[in-house]
Amino acid sequence: MILTSKIESxxxxxxxxxxxxxFNRTVGQMYGLLIIHQEPLTAVDISEALNISRGNVSMGIKxxxxxxxxxxxxxxxxxxxxxxxxxxIWEMATxxxxxxxxxxIDPTLSLLRDNLLDEPANQKEVYAQEKxxxxxxxxxxxxxxxxxxxxxxxxxxxxxMKLGAGVSKVINLKDKLINKS
Amino acid sequence: MILTSKIESxxxxxxxxxxxxxFNRTVGQMYGLLIIHQEPLTAVDISEALNISRGNVSMGIKxxxxxxxxxxxxxxxxxxxxxxxxxxIWEMATxxxxxxxxxxIDPTLSLLRDNLLDEPANQKEVYAQEKxxxxxxxxxxxxxxxxxxxxxxxxxxxxxMKLGAGVSKVINLKDKLINKS
DNA sequence: TTAAACTTTCAGAAATTACTGAAACTTCAG
DNA sequence: CTGAAGTTTCAGTAATTTCTGAAAGTTTAA
Numbered sequence: 162m163i164l165t166s167k168i169e170s171x172x173x174x175x176x177x178x179x180x181x182x183x184f185n186r187t188v189g190q191m192y193g194l195l196i197i198h199q200e201p202l203t204a205v206d207i208s209e210a211l212n213i214s215r216g217n218v219s220m221g222i223k224x225x226x227x228x229x230x231x232x233x234x235x236x237x238x239x240x241x242x243x244x245x246x247x248x249x250i251w252e253m254a255t256x257x258x259x260x261x262x263x264x265x266i267d268p269t270l271s272l273l274r275d276n277l278l279d280e281p282a283n284q285k286e287v288y289a290q291e292k293x294x295x296x297x298x299x300x301x302x303x304x305x306x307x308x309x310x311x312x313x314x315x316x317x318x319x320x321x322m323k324l325g326a327g328v329s330k331v332i333n334l335k336d337k338l339i340n341k342s
Numbered sequence: 343m344i345l346t347s348k349i350e351s352x353x354x355x356x357x358x359x360x361x362x363x364x365f366n367r368t369v370g371q372m373y374g375l376l377i378i379h380q381e382p383l384t385a386v387d388i389s390e391a392l393n394i395s396r397g398n399v400s401m402g403i404k405x406x407x408x409x410x411x412x413x414x415x416x417x418x419x420x421x422x423x424x425x426x427x428x429x430x431i432w433e434m435a436t437x438x439x440x441x442x443x444x445x446x447i448d449p450t451l452s453l454l455r456d457n458l459l460d461e462p463a464n465q466k467e468v469y470a471q472e473k474x475x476x477x478x479x480x481x482x483x484x485x486x487x488x489x490x491x492x493x494x495x496x497x498x499x500x501x502x503m504k505l506g507a508g509v510s511k512v513i514n515l516k517d518k519l520i521n522k523s
Numbered sequence: 524t525t526a527a528a529c530t531t532t533c534a535g536a537a538a539t540t541a542c543t544g545a546a547a548c549t550t551c552a553g
Numbered sequence: 554c555t556g557a558a559g560t561t562t563c564a565g566t567a568a569t570t571t572c573t574g575a576a577a578g579t580t581t582a583a
Contacts, residue, residue, distance in 0.1 A: 167457055168470050174453050181364075181446045185571065196477075199469045204530075214573045219531055240529060240581070250476040254484075265362045272355050276348055288380045289349050295431045296377075303435075366541065385560075395543045400561055421551070421559055 162210040168197055172211070183261055184228070187213050188221045192230060192246075201234050201243035228260050255311060262307055266300050273297040343391040349378055353392070364442055365409070368394050369402045373411060373427075377434075382415050382424035409441050436492060443488055447481050454478040 164172060172193040179189020190211050195202060202210075204218045213221075222244060225231040232247040246253060273293050281287045345353060353374040360370020371392050376383060383391075385399045394402075403425060406412040413428040427434060454474050462468045 165463060165467060167460065167463075167467060171453070171457060171470065171474065174450065178446065178450055181442075183362075187572080197470045197473055199466070215530085216532075216574065217572055220572085223531085240527095242530080250473070250480055254480055261362075265359065269355065269359055272352070276352060279348065282346060282348075285380070286346060286348060289352065289378045292378055292431070293352065299431055299435055368541080397544065397561075397563085398542055401542085404561090421557095423560080 162202075162206050164194075164210060171197055182257065183264070184224055187211065187217055188224050191218065191221045192225055195225075195231060195244060195246050196250075201245040203241045203243055205241075207244070229256050258307070259311060262304065266304055270297065270300050270304065273300070343383075343387050345375075345391060352378055363438065364445070365405055368392065368398055369405050372399065372402045373406055376406075376412060376425060376427050377431075382426040384422045384424055386422075388425070410437050439488070440492060443485065447485055451478065451481050451485065454481070 172190050175193025176186045176190035179186050179192075182189065184192075190213075191207055194207060194210055204215060204222065207213075207221075208215050208218045222231060230247055230253055231244050234243040234245060235241075236243060248256075273296060276293055277290060277297060281290050353371050356374025357367045357371035360367050360373075363370065365373075371394075372388055375388060375391055385396060385403065388394075388402075389396050389399045403412060411428055411434055412425050415424040415426060416422075417424060429437075454477060457474055458471060458478060462471050
């Protein structure tokens with residue numbers, strides 16, 4: 162498996178960005194490779210293309226599976242596992258988004274909820290709870306919003322996205338309708 | 343500077359989440375502490391409250407400043423620098439969001455743009471470019487959308503957020519209006 | 524069963540990232 | 554100026570994360 166320089170630059174870039182997207186370098190590279198390569202790849206293909214150990218590929222695939230970003234296929238008369246990206250680019254973006262929400266927001270939300278149950282014990286805690294409340298409300302709104310977006314069909318989401326500057330106008334419209342009634 | 347257990351748990355949680363939010367443990371703790379503490383804190387306060395070295399505080403503050411999340415204040419007759427969170431919770435969330443977009447999306451967008459300028463050299467590259475195109479378009483839409491949200495006033499944004507399930511309906515409404523005309 | 528062909532696991536090594544603390548730097552009151 | 558009170562820098566060390574490769578596990582064809 163030899164990569165042309167353009168493809169290689171994409172794969173390496175995915176590696177560099179990997180940690181920013183929530184996984185590590187090799188997992189990023191693996192994911193980039195799977196996306197950019199039309200045919201499903203075996204663990205050995207990946208290990209050779211990226212010059213990483215077989216064991217590392219196994220762990221990386223596990224990680225990508227935990228993000229629901231790859232799927233396994235089998236070919237007849239062949240015992241090997243073939244990996245390919247799971248779903249369309251759009252679906253995968255949605256999954257990364259959702260998964261990150263779970264990892265980055267949900268734990269905080271739950272901590273805040275717990276802390277807000279207790280009575281503040283002193284002046285400092287009163288202030289602290291106010292702030293925690295603000296953060297809690299913000300995160301809850303964002304979470305709710307994110308869920309909303311996810312429950313929309315890709316086409317509708319796209320409409321909403323493309324609406325662009327129009328969103329603002331539509332809200333005004335809605336406001337008017339509400340006020341009238 | 344001693345923290346009550348509830349406040350401490352919040353600060354430590356911010357530390358643990360730090361790396362997921364884009365910075366490291368101590369930077370996360372520092373940020374949590376500044377948010378939860380009503381009065382601005384000096385570098386020494388922070389270093390004592392979190393048991394970290396003075397030098398580390400300095401580096402952490404620099405990092406938080408690069409995210410535009412802290413501001414420096416001075417008190418009369420006092421040469422020390424006092425740090426406090428910059429802006430409301432909402433504004434700070436917006437900044438983290440924007441800053442992450444810059445770090446997580448913009449570089450990829452620029453790489454993809456470059457790669458898409460060249461002609462594909464073979465069949466594999468044709469496929470690769472298709473995929474890169476899809477990713478490019480997705481990221482561009484998201485970026486555009488994010489910019490849109492950011493240009494809206496916090497109140498309007500909140501209205502939009504609170505709209506929740508209504509968004510879908512509003513879009514339908516808009517569609518109808520367009521179709522009628 | 525057996526053994527070939529594959530995958531997974533995990534202890535230890537390597538690489539990366541974060542932290543300390545001492546020295547250098549800056550600022551300002553006297 | 555001088556030095557006291559602060560901040561920043563950065564080389565070296567500590568902590569954490571990632572990767573390797575060998576051993577253990579799994580699956581299936583014969």
